[in-house]
Amino acid sequence: MNIWLLIAMMALVTYLPRYLPMALAGRVRLPAPLGQALDFVPIAVLTAIIAQGALVRGGAVDFSLGNLHALAALAAFGAALLWRRLFVTIAVGLGCFVLLRLLL
Amino acid sequence: MHSRSKNMALGALETLPLVVAAFPFGLVFGALAQGIGLRFAEALGMSAIVFAGASQFIALSLLASAALLPVIVFTVFVVNLRQMLYSANLMHHTGHWPQPLRALLAFWLTDETFAVVTDRLNRHPGEPGLRWFYLGSALFMYCFWQLATVLGYLLGERVPGLANWGLDVAMIVAFIGIVVPALRRRADWACGATAFAAALLTHDWPHQSGLLCASLLAIAVGMWASRVGQA
Structure with a gap:
């Protein structure tokens, strides 16, 4: 396939x-x-993206505790409700993800 | 002149947390592009000319599965329909902009810039200088997306498996940080809850059409809830 043609059409x-x-x-x-x-x-579009990004892993919905994306998203949700600061939400979510990856 | 540069700087500043979150996403894009055999110029060209994270990732995964060109283009089109909702949402506020300016700024309409622009419109409705704020946000985002693509491509050659580190989680938590403060009325929560559930139920629909259908359903529920709330 001609990649530049693809890029132009995209x-x-x-x-x-x-x-x-x-x-x-x-x-x-x-x-x-x-x-x-x-x-x-x-709200509608971003929440739909969040739901799929956090809970759909490898083509299936994954509610298990092994789903680190979902756990990080949950932590970020809590932080967002508490502090309503974008930077804090991102820091808590990412921090939680990195920590869990290192621990598990 | 002063307020122009001030608004541009402010737009860039407010986009900073989102740039931080999008950066790893761009790294992964560069690394993936390298991994599936795109040339450096092609990977960077896609970021520079298409400039749409979701579209670029979908193109890569379809290229990797040897999809035909029309299939990729059609899928990218469907995925981008949500940007059409963004653009329509901004219609109220851009009606007095000169057409060439709209044509230019529309190119940089991303989830991130849309998010900070709507946030500003919510907090300071009617404040002048929106176009400069938008431009500052857009240029900042654009430059870092190119930088992330380049770095990702170079790292992809040296760090095998970078694409599987789960760096996409940064985007998800950033979107959570945008959506939660926007949930004010009961109708907002109804809309969000519907989008969440519907997106999970439709996740395996082709071409990410589930994302669009879930959004449309959630908008309908939100409107219904605000009617009921008023009555």
Whole structure:
């Protein structure tokens, strides 16, 4: 396969969804319910990514205690609820992950 | 001029924790690209021209499984539909930007920059200088993504198995750090819980379509919950 052709096509199908809505901004008015729906986008999309990233390991959902990604995510969740600081959340989550890897 | 550079610096600063979290992800990308036999220029070219973490990883895994070009391109397109939701979300705030500026800034629309831009819009609605804030965040993210790709590629040649260290966990905890403070109303929690459960139930759907369906369902539940809450 020609990798540069692949890169060019990937760039196109990545760029268009990023640009098209912004290009139309101001020219089309979104109906109010649609605007309201879009307010939920960050929570909906990022939570879906988190769920799969933390709990899907090797193609299957893994709720076991051996799933370090899930344990680190749980620690990060606790830290985020307590302190609400991005840096602290990342530090606690990563620290927990590294510690568990070294211990287990 | 002063507020331009100030806003750009602020955008970069607020993106810093996310850059820290995305960096290992970029390292893994570089190492994986090296591992499946991409040339250095091709790996860096993908990061520089496509600039989308999820798309790049999917392309690599499909390349490794010898998928056909149209299959890879279609999959990348489906995965990027969530960026379309981001772009639509920003429509309110970009309507008065000149078109060339939108065309440029849209190229750098990532999970990370979207997250810090929405965070700023939540905390300081209507504050001027958003475009410079966005640009600062985007350029910072872009430069470090290229750097991570280069380092990952070089490390991949020397450190075997780097791609299997589980460095992707950094991205997950970073997203947790973004989402949790955004959970304010009951409807937000309903939306998040739905996204979580639905993403797990649909994880084996093809082309990551489960991710998109779970998001759409969660948005619907969030809207329904906010209606019920008002009534």
